[in-house]
Amino acid sequence: MSSFLAISSPAQARRLFLGRSALVLSGAAVALLAGRDVLAAKSGKSTAADVRILNTALGAELEAIAAYQVGAESGLLEKPVLALAVQFQGHHKEHADVLASTIQKLGGKAVAAKSKYQFPVESLKNQADVLRFAAGLEKGAVSAYLGAVPLFANRDLSKAAASILGDEAMHWAVLRNALGENPVPSAFVS
Amino acid sequence: MLEGALLLAALVAVDVKAGDPKAGEAVYSRCLACHSLAYHRTGPRHCGLFGRRAGAAPGFEEYSAAMKRSKLVWNENTLDRFLSDPLKTVPGTTMTYAGVQDAKERTDLIAYLKQEGKCPAS
Numbered sequence: 001m002s003s004f005l006a007i008s009s010p011a012q013a014r015r016l017f018l019g020r021s022a023l024v025l026s027g028a029a030v031a032l033l034a035g036r037d038v039l040a041a042k043s044g045k046s047t048a049a050d051v052r053i054l055n056t057a058l059g060a061e062l063e064a065i066a067a068y069q070v071g072a073e074s075g076l077l078e079k080p081v082l083a084l085a086v087q088f089q090g091h092h093k094e095h096a097d098v099l100a101s102t103i104q105k106l107g108g109k110a111v112a113a114k115s116k117y118q119f120p121v122e123s124l125k126n127q128a129d130v131l132r133f134a135a136g137l138e139k140g141a142v143s144a145y146l147g148a149v150p151l152f153a154n155r156d157l158s159k160a161a162a163s164i165l166g167d168e169a170m171h172w173a174v175l176r177n178a179l180g181e182n183p184v185p186s187a188f189v190s
Numbered sequence: 191m192l193e194g195a196l197l198l199a200a201l202v203a204v205d206v207k208a209g210d211p212k213a214g215e216a217v218y219s220r221c222l223a224c225h226s227l228a229y230h231r232t233g234p235r236h237c238g239l240f241g242r243r244a245g246a247a248p249g250f251e252e253y254s255a256a257m258k259r260s261k262l263v264w265n266e267n268t269l270d271r272f273l274s275d276p277l278k279t280v281p282g283t284t285m286t287y288a289g290v291q292d293a294k295e296r297t298d299l300i301a302y303l304k305q306e307g308k309c310p311a312s
Binding site for chain 2: 056
């Protein structure tokens with residue numbers, strides 16, 4: 001299996017990554033979250049519960065953005081890997097933006113980013129450490145969304161959360177591939 | 191009937207003790223979007239969990255009112271109940287996760303949390 005780390009040409013590596021990952025979040029799913037006014041019309045106990053789920057997801061997305069920032073500023077990433085990290089961070093920013101706007105549409109108050117996050121920076125010694133750390137976060141994000149999808153009262157939100165799950169799973173697979181690991185280790189995620 | 195229930199409870203307790211921490215570490219990877227052992231994140235850190243009152247990890251400010259009110263004290267049994275269905279066990283919790291529904295996975299996860307439960311010296 002090709003490992004990103006084993007590829008000498010950054011351009012070649014970048015083409016390999018981007019070619020494999022098809023990193024495009026479904027525009028329809030984003031519209032489900034951000035653009036449908038029908039969401040704003042719903043209210044009540046089930047909506048409050050949905051807002052709570054969205055806010056937990058938003059908190060995790062904001063933390064992921066901060067984590068990628070740590071990786072990007074670590075000085076440990078080669079240029080093409082850095083570009084990839086910035087791209088993934090951009091996806092998390094899109095997720096966070098759309099989650100926050102949906103929470104507001106539903107009448108909730110979106111959580112803000114913490115003023116400070118704590119990450120195991122002392123254990124990040126090289127590029128592989130950073131990639132492994134990011135892969136762990138992305139894997140956790142996949143599981144978190146998987147655990148949230150069945151909880152929404154509003155099925156449109158379940159569908160949109162599943163769309164974000166798919167994006168996080170692609171991140172996880174690409175990061176595993178970069179580490180020289182099987183990018184898709186099983187037929188199911190848990 | 192009561193004897194049967196007691197026997198079942200004893201068997202569950204034995205099962206919890208028989209959890210495999212290594213398998214539990216793999217289950218714990220599902221928690222890593224929000225939790226870590228050593229640091230507070232979107233959710234509270236997990237070191238020092240056993241014997242701690244729910245909603246009371248020092249330095250973690252984001253607990254839901256529901257968690258703080260729950261009066262749970264974390265041990266093998268309360269963790270097993272919470273992890274099986276967080277929202278049913280503590281309605282209003284911000285741990286909006288469907289739960290670990292497989293009993294063996296919960297047992298392994300709890301064994302891992304117990305094994306790794308000591309907080310690093312600060």
